Amino acid sequence: MFISHTPSNLPVSTANVAAESIANDVSLKPRIPEAPPTNPSSSSKHSTDFSEQNKPNLLESLIQDKTIKEQAENSSEESSNDQKDNSDSKEIINNATGEQELDRVEQQEVASLQARDREVRAHESAHSSVGGSLAGSPNLNFTSGPDGKRYATSGDVSIDISKVANDPSATIAKLQQVQRAALAPSQPSSQDRKVAAIASAGISDAQVELSLERLENLDKSKQAGETQPDSKPENEPLNPVKAIRESRALEKKFEDSGALENQSPLNQLSLIA
Template sequence: MQIGSNNSYSIGTNVYQQPQGTNKEENKESSTQKDSQSSNTQQKLEPSEQQQVNKLQARDTEVRAHESAHKAAGGGLAGSASFSYQKGPDGKMYAIGGEVPISFKEGSTPQETITNARQVVAAAMAPANPSPQDYSVASSARMVEMQAQQELIKEMQDKLNAKESYGENRSPQEQENTSNLDIAI
């Protein structure tokens, strides 16, 4: 990644491996149909189906918490979460995977770029269990951060060299006059 370019990443959960006998349905809507089951529906489900519903409910909760952590830590760099859904044996849709787009914006200075890169890392690593994609995004942002730090160090060295050069090019009289200045504020 080059400093000066804008990059967009997607961080999120891995898609859940669906249990046998269910259909995976992709859905990019952020609303959920995760209302609690009525006792009538629970009575109609076989024990294995109820177990499957329980697993899907747990996964839905985990996915939503994971994406919420990314969103909260990403602040203004984070977009809206999107989810992939699976229909359970109870006919309801459960989130089984998701992602939050993170837009990395290069700063106008190396320090701004460092700040933005650190926010991307924080957003990527915010969930309790970061996914492999989360680690990858964090690693890329850390590389951009290191490049910006190198650029900042180079700028500081250039300024220091310019000051030293300016001091060497002045006459001894000019150097003495500036070192003996009394300034009252």
């Protein structure tokens, strides 16, 4: 095998094909301008300024959140109070409705009791005021109404109808006052009219008694002016005044004993409404 030591001059390419290809591609692409160099201190300053600018907004946001929360709590509390108030109002309305229903059902009874109460009080007050010292204080009887109140439904006033002993004139004046007291109310009861009738009878009796006293006094005066005989005649004329008085005394004895009507003697009666 023959090996030649003679150097041959072969052309050797020293160019880097890949690098040149990349360079050509780069030269063909549009050139992108480079970003200006950033200043670290300037970036930090902008960041700080942004943070400072956001501080008021953040504070305002917190305040708004707190306000919204408080409003929500207040709204919830008001809603709860409103519900409670509505419940209380409904209860009050229900109670009032119940009372109104009670009034409607028994309104007539209450009105009747009120009218009766006024009538009884006025009736007994009239007896007491006109009777004066002869009449006692009104004694009222009460009835409870549907509304829980007490109403006077009846009453009476006691009054003295006794005669003044040995004084027909005083008896007449007294029984006249009794009669006025018995008839003082605008609508006297049957008992009131009975008392007035008894007083009227007593007045008539006292008037007769007073007339007898006057006749007796007149007779005594007449006898005093005449000359009295030494002896009484056998047939003495009847004295009419004396006879009437004796008859009345006997009647009075029976009346006071209660034998005529089988009852106790009455010196005091009641005026009843």
